[in-house]
Every structure is written in C-alpha cells, then in structure tokens.
Amino acid sequence: MIVADRKSLEEILSMIKDYKNIMVLGCKGCVTVCNVGGEKEVSILASALRIARQKEGREINIDTKVIERQCDNEYVAQLKETVGNYEAVVSMACGVGPQFLSEAYREQKFYPAVNTTFFGGAVTHGIWEERCAGCGTCIIHDFDGLCPVARCAKSLLHGPCGGSSKGKCEISKETICIWDSIVSKKMEQGRLNDLLKVRAVKDWRTARDGGPRRSIREELTQ
Amino acid sequence: MRLSYPSNIKVIQVPCTGRVDILHLLNAIENGADGVYVAGCLEGECHYLTGNIKTRKKVNYVKKILQEIGIEPERVEMFSLSSAMGLKFAEIAREMNEKIKTLGPTPVRKKEAA
Amino acid sequence: MSEINSENNVKPEGDFKSGSNLEKVLRAGHFAFTGECGPPKGANVHHLVEKFHHLKGNVDAVNITDNQTAVVRMSSLAAxxxxxxxxxxxxxQMVCRDRNRLAITSDILGAYALGIRNMLCLSGDHQSFGNHPEAKNVHDIDSMQLINLVTTMRDKEEFLNGEKIDVAPKLFVGAACNPFADPFEYRVYRLANKIAAGADFIQTQCIYNMDKFRTFMKQVVDMGLHEKCYILAGVTPMKSARMASFMGKMVPGMDVPESLINRLKGAEKGKQAEEGIKFALEQIEEFKEMKGVAGVHLMAIEWEQMVPEIAERAGMLPRPVV
Known part of the structure; x- marks a missing residue:
C-alpha cells in the first residue's frame, strides 16, 4: 500500500489559518489501512484542529467526510454537491487524492494533511516499512524476492557495501542491510553464483527519471 | 469505607480502559473539560490482557496532540490502580484536581460559553 | 538483463593499460606505496599544496578523495x-553518490584530458554522514558498474551506449575492498566480482584486525585473485587510543580489536601516537611478506606530515623510478 504520515498540526493549522469553514476529507484506501487518513484519523484531526482554534479564540467549523477512494474520479464525483460549501478542503489521502480533487474541482482549494512516504506494508502493528521504489522494471526475482533498489540506501545492484555491519546498514542501526539478507539467503541455498556477475546498468526510463508515467490498458479504455 | 473525592469530577464507567479512545479524550477537551484522566487496572492485571497498556499509549498520543497545539499535556493523564484501591482512587482524584487547579481553566472555550 | 563479459577487458601482457607510475611500479614487481590526500573544504590551494609537499617523493601515487564521508570539498578532479x-x-577517486552516468563519463574524459592516469571507483559514503544530509543521492550506477564503465571506455573505446569514443581515456582502474564488513564470508566473492568487472588494483579499508585480514588474504590467494589484480593493504596509523575506540565504535565496517586499543592505552603519557605508528610499521613489515599483497595504501588522515617519517621508518624509501 501507499504509506503516509500525518503532517504536524502546526503545519496544517498554518495552511488553514485564514479559513472558518472547512472540510476534512478522508480516504478508505491505503491511508485507512495505514491508519493515517481513514474515518478515525479524520475525526481526530478535526477535533484537534477545533481545539486549537478554540484556544486561539477563532472558532472554525469543520465537517468531516470519508470517501471510498480519492484516486478515483467516480468517487471524487460524489463530492459535487458539497465541496463548494467550504472555504477549503483538507485531504487526508496520499498525494494522489488532493490532485484528483484539484483537477475535478478547479475552483476549490485542497490542502494535503499528510506526507506521502513510500510503498510498503506493516511489518508489525504500528510499524510500516518500505518495500518498493516503483522503478518500473522489477528485478526482485534475481534477489530471491528482496529489492535492493528500494531497500539498499544506495540502491546498489552489487552489494553489500563496506558499511554493512552485523546485518545492519551504515545509515542507522534500525535499518537492515538488505544486501546482507540477499547474500545470506543465496549462501544458505547454495546459489551464490547468481550474484557473481556484473549486471548491466539499470534503465531508469521506466522509473520517475523517464518523466511522469502513464499506464494504458487498451482492453479497458472506452 | 466512605471516602470523599472532589465533586467536580465526573466519572464515566467503561468495561475496560481499552474501550477508551483517543477521540473520547479529545472530545472531552474540545467540549471544555479542564482535564481528563483515565483510571485503569494495574499493568499486568488487565482482564483483557493489554487494554490498559494500549490506552496508556492513546493517552500519550493525546498528550502529544495537546503539546503540539500549545495546551498543557498534563491536562490528560493515566493512572493505574486496582478496583480494591478505593483510598488510592480518592487520592488520585484529589491530586488530579489540585493539578488542574494549578493549571487554571482550559484555554479551550466555545465562544457562546466564554 | 545481460551479462557483461569481462574477458574482453583483458589486454595483452606487456601492454600498459595507462602507463601510470603506479601501474609501472606494480608491473615491475615493486612493493607499491600509495598515499592519500583530502582536498580542502574550500578553494584553498595553498593548504592543498602544503599536503603535496609531505607526500612528494614518498609514495608512488596519491589518492585524491571525492567528497569523502559525504562532506563537501574541492572537487577531486580539480585537486x-x-x-x-x-x-x-x-x-x-570517484563516487557514484553525486553523479549520474552522464557526469561520470564526462568527468572520466576530462580527467584523462587533464593527464590523470589512475582512477579509484567507489560507491561513496551515504550522504547522511556528511554535511549536506538533505541532498538527493544519485546512485544511477554502482561501483561495480563504474569499474566496468571505465574499463570498457578504455579497452573497447566505447561509451556505455556503444558509441565510439574519439580518443578513449586510458586509465589504470582501482576499486576498494573492505574485508571487515559483513557478511565476512562473502567479502572475497565481492572482491572477485570487482576484479571480474575489470579492476586492475584494489585498495583495502584500513586494517587493524590482522588475524581477520590474514584469513581474508588466504581466501584471496586460494582463489588466485592476487594473480589477476594488485592488492594494496590499507594502513591508517592511530593517533590515540581515543581515536581507535571511536573508529571501532562509530565507523561502520571498521574492525578495531580491543587489544590494539589497550596497547595504545598502555603507552606512556604522550606516546600513544608513537605507539600507533609502531603498530602501523609492524603491519607494513608483515604486508611486505604476506602472500598476495602487492603494496600498502597509507591513509594518514589529516596527518600527512607524518608520511615522510613513516615511509622512511618502513623502509619504503627511496621510491622506485620505473
């Protein structure tokens, strides 16, 4: 899923400082699963913002709503009747949400309440980790299902570098050295030879480096 | 055992502190409570195993939110005690009451109330 | 994915790859001695030239570091x-952290045009260690692919895209190796991979754990890697017990045995630096005899003024003229 973190209340408050009537809009997609922009978090943010503004003596009306997916025009269209009732809309979806909203409702202002961080999953309750860099050319089968592009701090295709120590990356003791894991797995399974070659340089055109990407599936287009 | 505790404290009963949510605490503050605290079972003695431990984390989260918006985080607290500790209950109530009095009334007031 | 056949990189015997002094010294069978020099944090040429004086005539070639530990300095190319x-x-020295393949390639051409004949290929320390941790890192290619890129430019006279180069850069190409990083059993294979990618010589990370290094070199010799590539053992004299324990604890992939820290601590007051140098000299003596070791790479970090004395006491002088 797409993982995100809520922005600081200070930052969100500064975004909405001029408004007295806003909507906080959640999304039932990824941000609900990673507990940052679903029903619950929308209510918490709205309450926190109301408290902050009451404290300042500048009360604010905040309505809340959560739609199925903010990255889908079909659901975005459901806001047609209500979106104009507010001075601004604070979106708790990933970075995709406020953009679909902005494109659909040109006259409204949309503010992101979260920082979209990575593609990953929960390794345990409350802890999410990055797994994919979305480079557009998957090669994890060569590394027994572990991705060095996303998970090596230097995206090395020939690791581990000299900073690998006791299974951890040089950048922090909390970060595993994915190359240590790759090598250990290959050694265990007696397939070290898989790694003993020089890989061709990666074609980054399929990644963000090639420009904004687009995926077309002819059989689905209308 | 007839123990007195400050009458300005409103007790809301829940089956387990695990039932207490971040939103319950925030709503109390939002609606003008000067303080709110959770009295849960002793750690390790939760009937539902970890309800009290989970709620302690929620209380800490609410404290963080208050801190972020410039409200004394001490207005929200969690205490651990067993249901047999009536004396302690009254003591905590007085302690919390004193603390809130020192902090003064909540800065969160609805306009019509102010 | 296609595999790159490094066999194509091998040029006929007797034909120098770059004709650098370092290559000639190694080819002639001398025990090589290289130094290291970090460019200034500024455009202070005077400061840089001062360091040169300590190194001139005492070593065969001097590594010029490339924003080492991700701290910004004068460019390694200019220095x-x-x-x-x-x-x-x-x-x-060139790291993959700060340049994409375009910048790498053009810097290699520029380096050759400016008379540079040796190059060391590195991934580069992560920028989080440096003084611009907010920077975007590049890592378009990695050190293994950099070795391959520069040796392909030299031997096939082609760019990465297969286009012909009008006057190809002929560089003697080195790579780094840290025998003390984990997993230890894999280190010799990674070295083999760098050699297969085209590395002509290897400079190792600072060695302090001699037992581990002996084990490593035995693996190297058993695999015959020392016959395909010149291996220079990395030496950095410790200035104090404090530096030793700091390096052991704080520098990832650095193995500083407790026994060395204790030895430095045990030195007379004010004599820890001398004890550090003594240890380095003992190491160099052993490396001279160690099978598979073709030389020593002395990294006297911000201690360049000690190089003449160390070279002298290590019996490295005068340096051979080839």
Missing part, C-alpha cells in the same frame, strides 16, 4: 589536476 602540476601522480 588531481593541481597535484599533477606539482609533480605528483594522483589516483583520482
């Missing part, structure tokens, strides 16, 4: 060029 002007031979 290498200044070094040539002062009559020393640079070993131009």
């Amino acid at each position: 290498s060029h200044l070094m040539i002007d002062h009559g020393l031979e640079p070993n131009f």
Whole structure:
C-alpha cells in the first residue's frame, strides 16, 4: 500500500489559518489501512484542529467526510454537491487524492494533511516499512524476492557495501542491510553464483527519471 | 469505607480502559473539560490482557496532540490502580484536581460559553 | 538483463593499460606505496599544496578523495589536476553518490584530458554522514558498474551506449575492498566480482584486525585473485587510543580489536601516537611478506606530515623510478 504520515498540526493549522469553514476529507484506501487518513484519523484531526482554534479564540467549523477512494474520479464525483460549501478542503489521502480533487474541482482549494512516504506494508502493528521504489522494471526475482533498489540506501545492484555491519546498514542501526539478507539467503541455498556477475546498468526510463508515467490498458479504455 | 473525592469530577464507567479512545479524550477537551484522566487496572492485571497498556499509549498520543497545539499535556493523564484501591482512587482524584487547579481553566472555550 | 563479459577487458601482457607510475611500479614487481590526500573544504590551494609537499617523493601515487564521508570539498578532479602540476601522480577517486552516468563519463574524459592516469571507483559514503544530509543521492550506477564503465571506455573505446569514443581515456582502474564488513564470508566473492568487472588494483579499508585480514588474504590467494589484480593493504596509523575506540565504535565496517586499543592505552603519557605508528610499521613489515599483497595504501588522515617519517621508518624509501 501507499504509506503516509500525518503532517504536524502546526503545519496544517498554518495552511488553514485564514479559513472558518472547512472540510476534512478522508480516504478508505491505503491511508485507512495505514491508519493515517481513514474515518478515525479524520475525526481526530478535526477535533484537534477545533481545539486549537478554540484556544486561539477563532472558532472554525469543520465537517468531516470519508470517501471510498480519492484516486478515483467516480468517487471524487460524489463530492459535487458539497465541496463548494467550504472555504477549503483538507485531504487526508496520499498525494494522489488532493490532485484528483484539484483537477475535478478547479475552483476549490485542497490542502494535503499528510506526507506521502513510500510503498510498503506493516511489518508489525504500528510499524510500516518500505518495500518498493516503483522503478518500473522489477528485478526482485534475481534477489530471491528482496529489492535492493528500494531497500539498499544506495540502491546498489552489487552489494553489500563496506558499511554493512552485523546485518545492519551504515545509515542507522534500525535499518537492515538488505544486501546482507540477499547474500545470506543465496549462501544458505547454495546459489551464490547468481550474484557473481556484473549486471548491466539499470534503465531508469521506466522509473520517475523517464518523466511522469502513464499506464494504458487498451482492453479497458472506452 | 466512605471516602470523599472532589465533586467536580465526573466519572464515566467503561468495561475496560481499552474501550477508551483517543477521540473520547479529545472530545472531552474540545467540549471544555479542564482535564481528563483515565483510571485503569494495574499493568499486568488487565482482564483483557493489554487494554490498559494500549490506552496508556492513546493517552500519550493525546498528550502529544495537546503539546503540539500549545495546551498543557498534563491536562490528560493515566493512572493505574486496582478496583480494591478505593483510598488510592480518592487520592488520585484529589491530586488530579489540585493539578488542574494549578493549571487554571482550559484555554479551550466555545465562544457562546466564554 | 545481460551479462557483461569481462574477458574482453583483458589486454595483452606487456601492454600498459595507462602507463601510470603506479601501474609501472606494480608491473615491475615493486612493493607499491600509495598515499592519500583530502582536498580542502574550500578553494584553498595553498593548504592543498602544503599536503603535496609531505607526500612528494614518498609514495608512488596519491589518492585524491571525492567528497569523502559525504562532506563537501574541492572537487577531486580539480585537486588531481593541481597535484599533477606539482609533480605528483594522483589516483583520482570517484563516487557514484553525486553523479549520474552522464557526469561520470564526462568527468572520466576530462580527467584523462587533464593527464590523470589512475582512477579509484567507489560507491561513496551515504550522504547522511556528511554535511549536506538533505541532498538527493544519485546512485544511477554502482561501483561495480563504474569499474566496468571505465574499463570498457578504455579497452573497447566505447561509451556505455556503444558509441565510439574519439580518443578513449586510458586509465589504470582501482576499486576498494573492505574485508571487515559483513557478511565476512562473502567479502572475497565481492572482491572477485570487482576484479571480474575489470579492476586492475584494489585498495583495502584500513586494517587493524590482522588475524581477520590474514584469513581474508588466504581466501584471496586460494582463489588466485592476487594473480589477476594488485592488492594494496590499507594502513591508517592511530593517533590515540581515543581515536581507535571511536573508529571501532562509530565507523561502520571498521574492525578495531580491543587489544590494539589497550596497547595504545598502555603507552606512556604522550606516546600513544608513537605507539600507533609502531603498530602501523609492524603491519607494513608483515604486508611486505604476506602472500598476495602487492603494496600498502597509507591513509594518514589529516596527518600527512607524518608520511615522510613513516615511509622512511618502513623502509619504503627511496621510491622506485620505473
């Protein structure tokens, strides 16, 4: 899923400082699963913002709503009747949400309440980790299902570098050295030879480096 | 055992502190409570195993939110005690009451109330 | 994915790859001695030239570091060029952290055009260690692919895209190796991979754990890697017990045995630096005899003024003229 973190209340408050009537809009997609922009978090943010503004003596009306997916025009269209009732809309979806909203409702202002961080999953309750860099050319089968592009701090295709120590990356003791894991797995399974070659340089055109990407599936287009 | 505790404290009963949510605490503050605290079972003695431990984390989260918006985080607290500790209950109530009095009334007031 | 056949990189015996002094010294069978020099944090040429004086005539070539530990300094390319002007031979270091393949390729051409004949290929310390941790890192290619890129430019006279190069850069190409990083059993294979990618010589990370290094070199010799590549053992004299324990604890992939820290602590007051140098000299003596070791790479970090004395006491002087 797409993982995100809520922005600081200070930052969100500064975004909405001029408004007295806003909507906080959640999304039932990824941000609900990673507990940052679903029903619950929308209510918490709205309450926190109301408290902050009451404290300042500048009360604010905040309505809340959560739609199925903010990255889908079909659901975005459901806001047609209500979106104009507010001075601004604070979106708790990933970075995709406020953009679909902005494109659909040109006259409204949309503010992101979260920082979209990575593609990953929960390794345990409350802890999410990055797994994919979305480079557009998957090669994890060569590394027994572990991705060095996303998970090596230097995206090395020939690791581990000299900073690998006791299974951890040089950048922090909390970060595993994915190359240590790759090598250990290959050694265990007696397939070290898989790694003993020089890989061709990666074609980054399929990644963000090639420009904004687009995926077309002819059989689905209308 | 007839123990007195400050009458300005409103007790809301829940089956387990695990039932207490971040939103319950925030709503109390939002609606003008000067303080709110959770009295849960002793750690390790939760009937539902970890309800009290989970709620302690929620209380800490609410404290963080208050801190972020410039409200004394001490207005929200969690205490651990067993249901047999009536004396302690009254003591905590007085302690919390004193603390809130020192902090003064909540800065969160609805306009019509102010 | 296609595999790159490194066999194509091998040029006929007797034909120098770059003709650098370092290559000639190694080819002639001398025990090589290289130094290291970090460019200034600024455009202070005077400061840089001062360091050159300590190194000139005492080593065969000098590594010019490339924003080492991700701290911004004068470019290694410019500093290498200044070094040539002062009559020393640079070993131009290049990291993959700060350049994409376009910048890498053009810097290699520029380096060759400026008379640089040795180059060391590195991934580069992560920028989180440096003074611009907010920077975007590049890592378009990695050190293994950099070795391959520069040796392909030299031997096939082609760019990465297969286009012909009009006057190809002929560089003697080195790579780094840290025998003390984990997993230890894999380190010799990674070295083999760098050699297969085209590395002509290897400079190791600072060695302090001699037992582990002996084990490593035995693996190297057993695999015959020392016959395909020149291996220079990395030496950094410790200035104090404090430096030793700091390096052991704080520098990832650095193995500083407790016994060395205790030895430095045990030295008389004010004599820890001398004890550190003594240990380095003992190491160099052992490396001279160690099978598979073709030389020593002395990294006297911000201690360049000690290089003449160390070279003298290690019996490294005078340096051979080939």
